[in-house]
Amino acid sequence: MKRMLSGIKPSGQLTLGNYIGALKEFVKYQEDYDMIVFIANLHCLTVYQDPEELRTNLRDTIALYLACGLDPKRSTIFMQSDVMEHAQLGFILSCNTYLGELNRMTQYKDKIAKGESALTAGFYSYPTLMASDILMYDPDFVPVGEDQKQHVELTRDIAERFNNKYGETFKVPAPLIPKIGARIMSLSDPTKKMSKSEESNKGCIYLLDDPKVASKKIMSAVTDMVNQINYDPENQPGVSNLLTILSTLSGRSIENLVNEFEGQGYGTLKKAVANEVSLLLGDLQVKYKEILASGIIDDVLKEGKEKAGRLAGVKLKEVQKRIGADL
Ligand code: ATP
Ligand code: LTN
Numbered sequence: 011m012k013r014m015l016s017g018i019k020p021s022g023q024l025t026l027g028n029y030i031g032a033l034k035e036f037v038k039y040q041e042d043y044d045m046i047v048f049i050a051n052l053h054c055l056t057v058y059q060d061p062e063e064l065r066t067n068l069r070d071t072i073a074l075y076l077a078c079g080l081d082p083k084r085s086t087i088f089m090q091s092d093v094m095e096h097a098q099l100g101f102i103l104s105c106n107t108y109l110g111e112l113n114r115m116t117q118y119k120d121k122i123a124k125g126e127s128a129l130t131a132g133f134y135s136y137p138t139l140m141a142s143d144i145l146m147y148d149p150d151f152v153p154v155g156e157d158q159k160q161h162v163e164l165t166r167d168i169a170e171r172f173n174n175k176y177g178e179t180f181k182v183p184a185p186l187i188p189k190i191g192a193r194i195m196s197l198s199d200p201t202k203k204m205s206k207s208e209e210s211n212k213g214c215i216y217l218l219d220d221p222k223v224a225s226k227k228i229m230s231a232v233t234d235m236v237n238q239i240n241y242d243p244e245n246q247p248g249v250s251n252l253l254t255i256l257s258t259l260s261g262r263s264i265e266n267l268v269n270e271f272e273g274q275g276y277g278t279l280k281k282a283v284a285n286e287v288s289l290l291l292g293d294l295q296v297k298y299k300e301i302l303a304s305g306i307i308d309d310v311l312k313e314g315k316e317k318a319g320r321l322a323g324v325k326l327k328e329v330q331k332r333i334g335a336d337l
Contacts, residue, residue, distance in 0.1 A: 030254075137161045166184075
């Protein structure tokens with residue numbers, strides 16, 4: 011069985027973008043793949059997290075993983091910091107990564123362009139920890155949203171470089187990006203990605219938003235003056251984003267939706283999106299509450315830690331042997 015691996019940072023509440031671009035896909039893939047999913051709680055430390063808030067976010071993230079349909083019997087679900095090998099392999103891989111490569115990472119370049127000065131060394135080198143998360147488990151595919159494609163490509167380069175230097179050690183994985191929904195945009199500025207670390211939360215739907223609040227955000231989504239429902243991300247990013255959300259949640263093609271909404275106002279499209287999103291959030295939140303009340307989270311994490319820890323232990327030993335650190 012082919013293997014897939016992915017992770018999500020618990021640096022805030024999960025968003026509709028995380029759901030459409032990543033979580034929903036994980037759930038689909040667990041039917042046919044050996045799925046490994048983890049909470050990237052080391053990655054989120056690249057910027058300060060209030061420890062108490064982080065603890066709550068960790069629980070919420072796992073509860074939402076399960077509420078979305080990830081099945082701990084089929085998939086391995088674990089916390090990154092529970093498997094210490096990630097940090098060690100991360101360092102070894104950082105010694106096989108060039109500064110020039112990290113300088114080219116879009117996320118890093120964006121922050122520099124914005125003039126952010128308090129960037130941490132962890133933020134700069136975090137793609138090498140991500141490479142470790144991935145290469146540790148030899149997955150065939152890494153399902154991620156568009157913004158993470160560059161990091162998976164760097165991971166491939168690091169794997170190939172390591173294999174060339176030390177002998178065949180890592181499988182070279184491929185990114186798997188959804189055809190639609192790989193980049194859900196902010197509702198208040200549809201030229202930007204919907205992000206949980208966005209300053210204003212008006213443009214972002216959180217999976218734990220009250221469905222009424224979420225509907226309001228959708229009804230006030232920024233659109234344009236064209237007054238025609240077309241799928242044209244370049245010239246009509248707001249309307250195209252709404253069509254994308256509706257299509258991914260309803261399972262209907264964009265073409266089909268454009269035909270249906272032809273000649274109607276943006277308000278009608280927004281209402282349809284708000285309905286679909288409210289249904290999703292309502293359903294997820296019922297399951298989320300049941301999961302939190304059931305107390306199964308600790309068991310899931312314990313089992314995940316054991317399963318992932320076994321695989322990571324074997325891989326790290328192999329790497330230590332390759333590099334000559336096995337005396
Ligand atoms: P932040 O929003 O704080 O920058 P993030 O949401 O990009 O963080 P993660 O939560 O770790 O970071 O992302 C988890 C997964 O969700 C990744 O695969 C990422 O590509 C995907 N993802 C995140 N935002 C979106 C979005 N707006 N549209 C589609 N996929 C997304
Ligand atoms: N870096 C990613 C989260 C992440 C990840 C991973 C995704 C950490 N490790 C391994 C896929 C595979 C992010 O910031 N969204």
